[in-house]
Amino acid sequence: MAGLLLLDLFLISYFYFQKKNFRIIFLDVGQGDAILIITSSGKNILIDGGPDKRIIYKLDQYIPFYKRKIDLMILTHPDPDHLNGLVEVLKRYKVDQVFYNGVKDESLIYLEFLKIIEEKKIKKEIVYSEKNFIFQEGKENVQLEILYPIRDLTGKSFKNDNEASIVLKLIFGKIKILLTGDATKSVENELISYNPAKLEAEILKVSHHGAKDATSLEFLEKIKPNYAIISVGKNRFGHPSLRVLKNLEKIGAKILRTDQLGDIIFEINNHQLRLKTKK
Numbered sequence: 577m578a579g580l581l582l583l584d585l586f587l588i589s590y591f592y593f594q595k596k597n598f599r600i601i602f603l604d605v606g607q608g609d610a611i612l613i614i615t616s617s618g619k620n621i622l623i624d625g626g627p628d629k630r631i632i633y634k635l636d637q638y639i640p641f642y643k644r645k646i647d648l649m650i651l652t653h654p655d656p657d658h659l660n661g662l663v664e665v666l667k668r669y670k671v672d673q674v675f676y677n678g679v680k681d682e683s684l685i686y687l688e689f690l691k692i693i694e695e696k697k698i699k700k701e702i703v704y705s706e707k708n709f710i711f712q713e714g715k716e717n718v719q720l721e722i723l724y725p726i727r728d729l730t731g732k733s734f735k736n737d738n739e740a741s742i743v744l745k746l747i748f749g750k751i752k753i754l755l756t757g758d759a760t761k762s763v764e765n766e767l768i769s770y771n772p773a774k775l776e777a778e779i780l781k782v783s784h785h786g787a788k789d790a791t792s793l794e795f796l797e798k799i800k801p802n803y804a805i806i807s808v809g810k811n812r813f814g815h816p817s818l819r820v821l822k823n824l825e826k827i828g829a830k831i832l833r834t835d836q837l838g839d840i841i842f843e844i845n846n847h848q849l850r851l852k853t854k855k
């Protein structure tokens with residue numbers, strides 16, 4: 577009993593003294609994407625999971641072992657460098673809810689992803705534009721807005737799944753963050769003609785690991801980011817492309833790469849951004 581009480585006291589004081597700043601962490605998972613958001617009230621949102629089990633080791637560094645819980649998991653599109661790690665997370669973590677784009681994809685790993693969600697009776701939702709989620713956080717709510725797909729893509733199949741990638745906007749206080757998954761230039765063009773004002777953001781997660789099929793200068797001019805994150809590892813595709821790096825330089829964005837810096841962490845407190853990195 578006394579032991580349990582001590583443990584309780586330890587946990588209470590841990591939570592009490594824990595930093596309460598909102599954090600968005602671009603995890604270095606090699607060639608792939610994984611973004612962890614920890615809200616000020618301690619909610620965990622995970623967007624994509626990288627290509628393999630490495631995500632578990634990464635999450636362990638930010639989420640205490642006794643709280644293996646993801647409040648919201650988002651799969652931007654079912655490509656292995658975004659999806660595989662999420663399957664590992666589904667196996668080991670308590671996941672409350674999953675958002676995905678609902679496209680048809682017959683890869684075994686995607687079927688496994690859907691099967692685990694079914695078996696564990698996790699709430700799932702196919703999301704598209706105009707959906708807006710607010711996470712109550714007391715004074716400063718976290719707003720998550722789906723910008724793409726513009727329409728419901730349930731059951732549709734794509735030769736290139738990047739054409740259907742979820743694009744998200746995250747707003748915390750005055751800070752706006754645009755997360756583009758692996759969206760292609762045609763997605764960017766649709767977004768520009770649909771609602772360009774919505775694209776503006778301080779932080780941009782550059783699409784498709786900096787590949788040349790995305791991140792046009794025209795798109796960047798609408799976003800006007802101060803920081804551009806490229807989530808990339810060793811690869812044979814030539815990511816990031818020189819053209820994308822040049823475009824980012826032209827608009828004056830500070831380029832931050834996970835292959836060079838490790839995890840890229842932004843802490844937001846009183847509308848101030850603080851940048852840290854961790855290898």
Ligand SMILES: [Zn+2]
Pocket residue numbers: 608609655657658758784785
């Ligand atoms: Zn990718």
